[in-house]
Amino acid sequence: MIEVDRLRKWYRVHRRAPGLGAALRSLFHRAYEDVKAVEDVSFSISAGERVGFLGPNGAGKTTTLKVLSGLLYPTEGRVSVAGFLPQERARGFLAQITLVMGQKQQLLWDLPPSETFLLNRAIYDIPRKQYDATMAELTELLELGPLLGKPARQLSLGERMKCELAVALLHRPKVLFLDEPTIGLDVSMQATVRGFVRAYNERFGATVLLTSHYMEDVAALCPRVMVIDKGRLIYDGGLSDLVRRVRPDKRMLLRLSRPVERRDLEALGSVIEHRDAEAIVQVSQDALQPAVARALSSLPLTDLTVEDPPLEEVMRDLFAQGRAA
């Protein structure tokens, strides 16, 4: 569904030193610099996949999404989405994709969302029957009912995002590019958005490429992740493999019936947290079994769970490794 082969996107930006003098000089002589937003990225995504696109700010995620949706010309390389060259912005292509940007909105600010829906119905030339069916479905999945009549500017951020999603999916696109769709939302609204994206993907077999700063989003939605840093793809594969590769250690969460000495915990592994009734100890994958056995026999436990390290930390380590390399 999506094929990207050695994609490169460079921007030419105008650079100048700070200060009024430099500003004046730059009027006559401009120094340009190439910013390499995306460098030699290749991947391929099959129809119906849900893929998470991770990377720090400025890594090239949004640039890649914009190239894929036809908003930016690739500097080099070949990109094909649903059999089209995105940069040609053919109608057949645009009718099959959608781009949701958590930071930007397309709802008409002064009008109720229903007006934006009607406008998009005309633009996408959606037959009345299909429009009614899609509307009913979206209203049910996202609980839009009470929101449709209120002017967009009076909706809360979460309510607005639900309507943004509905507007973006009105034409039943086969490819969804979601750029930070949960940014700024509270935990329960994030969960609603995630649940909805998954439901849409399963119901229509749509392909989803999602960027997010919330690792929860990616963990809950995307069996496959791609990690990009400084414009280069540094990982492409399953999420659990990524965690194992970057942070092969596990965490034991111990609940204690009475306080224990710190050295009793240090005998198991490295202590991350130590409080009266709770402790977190990190151990390597190989040492996990003996450590669990030892904890069970030597400590006053009420509960013991084993977890992967938090995804946020995995990513931090991954990018730190990338920088050092």
Next chain:
Amino acid sequence: MRALRVVRAQLRASIATALQYRFEFAVEGALALLWMGVTLVPLIVVFGTRESVAGWTFPEMLVVLGWFVALKGILEGTLSPSLLQVIEHVRKGTLDFVLLKPADAQLLVSLSKIEPWRMIDVAGAAIILVVAFQHIGHPPAFADLLLAALLLCSAVLVLYSIAILVVSIAFVAVRVDNLLYLFQSVFDVARWPSSVFRGALAIIFTFVLPLALMTTYPSLALLGKLNLRTAVAAVAGTLLFAAVARGIWIVSIRRYTSASS
């Protein structure tokens, strides 16, 4: 057909937006009336001391002014607000949403915001024209009316093309609000027939900024004084200008790289 449906939906949303603000509607409507009155003042002052200016009598000059008021209403009621909206889109990066739609982007931005109360100008212009022809003593001939209507369409198309050119510049330069205000000030010259100006100004206002086309030619047509050759040249020139503006728009869209975020 589909383009028409898009335009209709766009218009519907624009009007609905305008109707959200009742107070603005009343105030802006009153202001439009006031400005129309002010527009008449210079004409009355000039013709208080003399019978004609550059061969134009008072009622003939009223005809020019009528066209001017009508076009000003159309310009400031539809094109200017939509244009400012596009510039806002460019600045905020939301033009992306327009470019992602499977419809012509120019079509989508052209009527994105309108101010329906400016139709008061058009009504006022009709009244000015009626008064002018009462002074003249006979109504315009039917054929002349048709020609004037054709030239009005051509004048609106020129204005629209200028607007599209300004927006195309916005893709490169981002801040072009001032250009819009400059254009509005220059457009003010169109309240006078082009033959009032001499030398370089006459050439500039006919060929560089086709103000003659906007008010002088439709007025001459209505007065039955426009020769057919000028009319044909005017319409042909308009179509050429519109085609060039469209071409520049397409090139600018291609060059546009959205504000990075």
